[in-house]
Amino acid sequence: MEKVRxxxxxxxLDLLILKSLSTASLHGWDIAKRIALVSKDRLSLKQGSLYxxxxxxxxxxxxxxxxxxxxxxRSAKFYKLTDTGRQQLETETEHWKSFxxxxxxxxxxxxLL
Amino acid sequence: xxxxxxxxxxxxxxxxxRRGQQEAELNSEIQFHFDQLVAxxxxxxxxxxxxxxxxxxxxxxxxxxxxxxxxSWRPSALADLWRSIxxxxxxxxxxxxxxxxxxxxxxLGIGANTSMFSIVNGIVLKPLPYANSDQMDRIYxxxxxxxxxxxxxxxxxxxxxxxxxYGQVASYVYGDVSLSEPGRPAEMADALRVSNxxxxxxxxxxxxGRSFRSGEEIEGNHRVVVISxxxxxxxxxxxxxxxxxxxRLNGEPNEIVGVMPESFNDWRYMGWVDVFRPLGLxxxxxxGHESNIMHLIGRRAHDVSKEEATQLIAGFGSRLAxxxxxxxxxxxxxxxxxxxxxxxEGSHLTLAMLVGLSGFVLLIACxxxxxxxxxxxxxxxxxxxxxxxxxxxxxxxxxxLAIESILLALAGGIGAVIVALGAHRxxxxxxxxDNGEQVIFTLDWSVMAWAGIAALITAIxxxxxxxxxxxxxxxxxxxxxxxxxxxxxxxQQKLRNLLIIGQFALAMVLLTGATLFIRGLSDLxxxxxxxxxxxxxxxxxxxxxxxxxxxxxxxxxQRLSLERLQALPGVVSASVAHxxxxxxxxxxxxxWVEGYxxxxxxxxxxxxxxxxxxxxxETVETPLLNGRSFDDRDTAKSTPVYIINxxxxxxxxxxxxxxxxxxASATGDxxxxxxxxxxxxxxxxxxPEATPVTFQLYRPMTxxxxxxxxxxxxxxxxxxxxxxxxxxxxxxxxxxxxxxxxLQPANTTIARANYQLGVLRDMLSSFAVLGLALAALGIYxxxxxxxxxxxxEFGIRIALGAQISDIxxxxxxxxxxxxxxxxxLGLIGAFGISTLLGAAxxxxxxxxxxxxVSTTLILIAVALLASYLPARRxxxxxxxxxxxxx
Numbered sequence: 001m002e003k004v005r006x007x008x009x010x011x012x013l014d015l016l017i018l019k020s021l022s023t024a025s026l027h028g029w030d031i032a033k034r035i036a037l038v039s040k041d042r043l044s045l046k047q048g049s050l051y052x053x054x055x056x057x058x059x060x061x062x063x064x065x066x067x068x069x070x071x072x073x074r075s076a077k078f079y080k081l082t083d084t085g086r087q088q089l090e091t092e093t094e095h096w097k098s099f100x101x102x103x104x105x106x107x108x109x110x111x112l113l
Numbered sequence: 114x115x116x117x118x119x120x121x122x123x124x125x126x127x128x129x130x131r132r133g134q135q136e137a138e139l140n141s142e143i144q145f146h147f148d149q150l151v152a153x154x155x156x157x158x159x160x161x162x163x164x165x166x167x168x169x170x171x172x173x174x175x176x177x178x179x180x181x182x183x184x185s186w187r188p189s190a191l192a193d194l195w196r197s198i199x200x201x202x203x204x205x206x207x208x209x210x211x212x213x214x215x216x217x218x219x220x221l222g223i224g225a226n227t228s229m230f231s232i233v234n235g236i237v238l239k240p241l242p243y244a245n246s247d248q249m250d251r252i253y254x255x256x257x258x259x260x261x262x263x264x265x266x267x268x269x270x271x272x273x274x275x276x277x278x279y280g281q282v283a284s285y286v287y288g289d290v291s292l293s294e295p296g297r298p299a300e301m302a303d304a305l306r307v308s309n310x311x312x313x314x315x316x317x318x319x320x321x322g323r324s325f326r327s328g329e330e331i332e333g334n335h336r337v338v339v340i341s342x343x344x345x346x347x348x349x350x351x352x353x354x355x356x357x358x359x360x361r362l363n364g365e366p367n368e369i370v371g372v373m374p375e376s377f378n379d380w381r382y383m384g385w386v387d388v389f390r391p392l393g394l395x396x397x398x399x400x401g402h403e404s405n406i407m408h409l410i411g412r413r414a415h416d417v418s419k420e421e422a423t424q425l426i427a428g429f430g431s432r433l434a435x436x437x438x439x440x441x442x443x444x445x446x447x448x449x450x451x452x453x454x455x456x457x458e459g460s461h462l463t464l465a466m467l468v469g470l471s472g473f474v475l476l477i478a479c480x481x482x483x484x485x486x487x488x489x490x491x492x493x494x495x496x497x498x499x500x501x502x503x504x505x506x507x508x509x510x511x512x513x514l515a516i517e518s519i520l521l522a523l524a525g526g527i528g529a530v531i532v533a534l535g536a537h538r539x540x541x542x543x544x545x546x547d548n549g550e551q552v553i554f555t556l557d558w559s560v561m562a563w564a565g566i567a568a569l570i571t572a573i574x575x576x577x578x579x580x581x582x583x584x585x586x587x588x589x590x591x592x593x594x595x596x597x598x599x600x601x602x603x604x605q606q607k608l609r610n611l612l613i614i615g616q617f618a619l620a621m622v623l624l625t626g627a628t629l630f631i632r633g634l635s636d637l638x639x640x641x642x643x644x645x646x647x648x649x650x651x652x653x654x655x656x657x658x659x660x661x662x663x664x665x666x667x668x669x670x671q672r673l674s675l676e677r678l679q680a681l682p683g684v685v686s687a688s689v690a691h692x693x694x695x696x697x698x699x700x701x702x703x704x705w706v707e708g709y710x711x712x713x714x715x716x717x718x719x720x721x722x723x724x725x726x727x728x729x730x731e732t733v734e735t736p737l738l739n740g741r742s743f744d745d746r747d748t749a750k751s752t753p754v755y756i757i758n759x760x761x762x763x764x765x766x767x768x769x770x771x772x773x774x775x776x777a778s779a780t781g782d783x784x785x786x787x788x789x790x791x792x793x794x795x796x797x798x799x800x801p802e803a804t805p806v807t808f809q810l811y812r813p814m815t816x817x818x819x820x821x822x823x824x825x826x827x828x829x830x831x832x833x834x835x836x837x838x839x840x841x842x843x844x845x846x847x848x849x850x851x852x853x854x855x856l857q858p859a860n861t862t863i864a865r866a867n868y869q870l871g872v873l874r875d876m877l878s879s880f881a882v883l884g885l886a887l888a889a890l891g892i893y894x895x896x897x898x899x900x901x902x903x904x905x906e907f908g909i910r911i912a913l914g915a916q917i918s919d920i921x922x923x924x925x926x927x928x929x930x931x932x933x934x935x936x937x938l939g940l941i942g943a944f945g946i947s948t949l950l951g952a953a954x955x956x957x958x959x960x961x962x963x964x965x966v967s968t969t970l971i972l973i974a975v976a977l978l979a980s981y982l983p984a985r986r987x988x989x990x991x992x993x994x995x996x997x998x999x
Contacts, residue, residue: 028142029149047146047172051139052181059185067138070145072152077142 013053014062015096016043018081018089021063025080027070028054054079062088139182143175201516211489212521214890215482219525221883222478223571224532227564229471231533232540233464234559241455242376244316245412250448252282252409252426257443258701258719258806263405265440266394268433275432279425280414283307283314284407289821290388291655291852293361298845301655301852302344304362304388311389312339314412319371321345322356325391335393338362339371343378344387362390363820364659364850381455411448423448440780443715462953463873466946470626470880473619475571477884480612481891482521482575487609488898490514490579511580518576519569526568533564543872578608610931613892617935617972620881620888622942624968627874627881629947632964633801633957634874638863643796644695645734646863648685650826650833650840651693652856658820660850664749667818670847671726677843679728683831688729689814689822691722694796695733696866698723701806705784706765707775717779720761720808724817730756730793732825740772740791747813753787754816758809762792765808776810787812799863801870801954824856833858870954885975888935893979896928900983904990912992921984928980929973936969943968 020026020034031054032045057063062085070076081089147168154164205212240246254262269284276282286306293299312324319339328334338360340349349355358369367390378384398404413422430446453461490497501510537556661667671689678687692698703717712718727743730736738759747754755776762771771792777784793811798804824844828836837856844853855862900907907920947961 027145029146047143047175048178051143051146052178052185055139055182056185074145074148075141076145077138 012096013045013049014057015089015092016045017050017053017057018062018085018092021079021081022086022089025066025068025078027068027076027078029076031079057085061085135186139179143179147172197512197516198520201513201520204513205517205520208489211485215485215521216524216528218478218481218887218890219521219568219571220528220532222475222887223525223529223564223567224536225474225880225883226471226567227529227533227560228536228540229468230563230567231537231556231560233468234557234563236381236455237461237464238559241382241451242317242379243451246451248280248413248415249314249451250411250413250422250426251451251454252411252446252448254405254430255445255447256715262444263408265405266399266407268405268437268441269407269409270399271436272429272432275429276411278414278417279422279429280412280417281310281314282409282411283311284392284409285311286392286394286406286408289655290362290390291364291657291850292388293364293850293852299850299852300348301653301854302387303385304390305383305386306335306390306392306394308392311410314410315377315383316412317374317377320374321353322369322371324371329391330393332393332395335391336362336365336367337370337391338367339373339389340369341373341378341387341389342375345372361657361850362388363655364657382451410451419450439714441715442713462949466626466949466953467873467876467880470623470877470946473623474880474884474887475567477616477619477887477891479571479574480616481887481894482571483578484609484612484891485894486514486518486575486579487582488894490582514580515576518572518579522568522572525571526564529564529568530561533560540872543875544869609895613888613895613931614935614938616884616888616891617932617976618939618942620884621936621939621968621972622946623877623881623884624971625939625943625964626946626950627877628964628968629950629959629961630874630877633950633954633959634867634870636958637799637801637867637870637956640797640799641695643735643794646695646859648828648833649733649859650824650828650836650856651696651859651862652824652840653854654822654824654844654851655854656820656822657850660848661820664815664818667820668749668815671814671818671822674844674847675726675728677847678826678840681836681839681843683828683836685827685829686728686732687824687826688726688732689824690725690729691814691817691819691821691823693733693823693825694721694723694809695798696862697800698798698809702810703779704810705777705779707777707786711784712779718761718765718808719806720757720810721806723809723811724814724819725811726814729811729825732827734827735796736794738792738794739770740789742791743811743813748815749818753785754790754813755787756791756793756811757789758793758795760795761808761810798956799866801867801957804956824853825859834861885971888972889975889979892928892931892976893982895931896924896980897983897986899927900924900987903987907987907990908992908994911990917988920987920990921981924984924987925977925980928976928984932972932976936972939972940965940969 016035017031020031020038026034028047028050032047032050036044054063054065058065058079061082063079064082065077065079067075068078150168150171151161151164154167155161159167241249243249253260254264256262264284266284269282285308288304288306289301290304291299292302307325309325309327309330312318318324320342322339324339325337329337340355345351345355349358352358355369355372359366360369361367373389398406411422411426413419417425426446426448430441430444433441433446434444497510534556656667656670661670675687675689678684691700698721700722701719702722703719705711705717725743727745727747730742737756739762740756743754743756757765757771757776765771766774771789774789775786776789777786793809795807796809824840826833826836826840834857837858841853841856844851907915910920911917943965944961947959947964950957951959
């Protein structure tokens, strides 16, 4: 399947990360893997954008980080959603959905007119 | 939500302060990712080294996004600010001279202001330590000779049933006591006799023991005493078992029943009193409407407003005038809120003046800094122009300037607190009273807050000019001009000159105030009108009533002691008197002159009254102009005799000789005539207060004996200080229980007498010196800069044949002109301050004319000196170098 164009829409990166953390606390590598997996490799997060984003989210207190032990037994930095982060995830999801719906409507212009 | 905020703060603070750990954590986080990648490639079947290099390829360089991560670590506003602060510190550190001068200027300016605030805070702003002290009034009986007089006990008794409408009125009577215990030398203690509700009115109960019980105010039951906390500590070593202890007051045993709390030693009110006794008025004191010995202080009832209280108090006065016109016809009553008199009724003017002057110092400091910063900013004009040209917004341009100003103000503020602490220590030492009561100016938080606010306002005030300059910078001009800096356009030059002129105007006011005051005080301290203080020892002793009950006993002791003193080698003569009129002279008499109708009540001639021993006039060297002095012929039983002063002789008898004319007290029903036997010169007090009464009247001590005696001893051929011990020994040999106070050379007493004015003088002087120094620094800075920037111009002038003296004159005149303009402008303020000082200290001579001339000269001299240094530099300009530098 064709990869989605490289530049993600602004703001979607945060949403992707927040969503991927919504069920479990993960380290950076797993976040990237999970997004790749779920998006069937159409979305891939490079570490170059992943880590700055994670640190930015941590700075906003949407996620918090804790050092833990990975499956392979190595110490790794695990991120998890905070309450604010969870709220933010909901808001952003709503936002995205309505944006997507709006986009879809515009793209289906011919059908509607 | 709060938890979230907290987490945000914690994360960011950790990021801010623990960079090292953050960095390490980022490293291991990225390393982990890398290792996972390598592991994945290996799982896909690559060899270890292949996997490694594949991972490196995939990863690329990590630097750019590491930096991005780091950016996210700092909250941007904070980081920007931090960067700007570091930038500003570096920029200030690059010019240490400027920074040092700026901080010192600010520290002194704000420090002077902060010290002044701490004084105002200590005197005016802090409430008195009595609950609801705003409901307390000091109640005065006002007469033409005394605006703050007392009331006669009989008058007060007459009003007893009416005072309740006002609230509670307590009364007290001044009178020092001799305090002695077996085995310890007697001392004279500041004492009050107080009514039973005195402590109630002050809403203060003793810290130990009790206050007075009803019945104890009656004579006979009154031998109980409440002592001050200070006396308890100093004399009785804070003994808890002091209650019940007996001390001798004026020779009689008294039981200590209470100790006042420390707060009652507040120096602003009642703090000087060490001994409180019940009123215990004698039968003599109780009757008669003449002896106005009772002083009143009231606490308004809760439902009585200030206005109602004023009316009630005035009503008491008019009631008395109506009921007892003989004694009260021309008197009235007034109440003054205790909060107003706590610092002395007239001192608000002085305080306001000092605050204003300290503000002037700060203003000079501010304008100085504005000038310095302006010059500094102009010198950096090119830098600003480049930054503006590269697209810096006006906010970005001003920001470093604002931060520099704030940093300077902050450092200045810290310096100011140090200055204020020093001033505080100095003030505490200088303003300690004679019985150790200390003027306490606590450096509390409000003082610190004041320093902070002053620093902030200052930063804004002096920071604005350079900021405006930076904003209005003409890019084109600044970038085109070859030099790195600029003298500024005409407008800016004018602004800087105006600042200098303003500084000199303010300095003129400060200098005039200080000079007037220094001269006035030195005039006061050197004023020996009608007496001579050199070779004179003065002191006070109190004859305990218990041992010296009758006039004969008092007179006998006085005669004996004076004989012994006069026999001492080195002593020329010795005398006793009720008062030493050159120090204070509070007692007055109303008179009836024979040959005139009995004067209407309240319109009698009034004279200051003193009782003196025969050798008095000889001892203090008050010359007699006419007639004879008192001598042994004048006894308690002989005809009453008077000596009056020159003013009184002229006032009552014009050119006729007063000798042989007769006077009597205007009070009482039948006059007891006495004869005027001599005329003395007028004696002027060394204090600055106004003296409304100019008539002075003396009577022989034998006819008006008094327990409290002022001793004067004139010495010859020996320093008066060296005589003090033998005088004391002579007196204590006669009576070991005799408290002898302040026995010292008269010149020492004088030096001490106006010590509070001395503090004021020193404060005014330091303001003036500070202001002048800052103004000098300011003019030096501006002239020096101008010379530096006009180097090439001067070079050309010299090359074209100008003499060095021409250049020097050019520079000097520009400086002097500014100072002159400033002095001219300052004249207005100088007139203002001389008027203010004259109003605040009416008995002080203020010679305005010569002072104004001399201050103007001083200012010009300072300006000349400050301009001379740069002028010399200008004169050394070598034309070739100056032109080559172009």
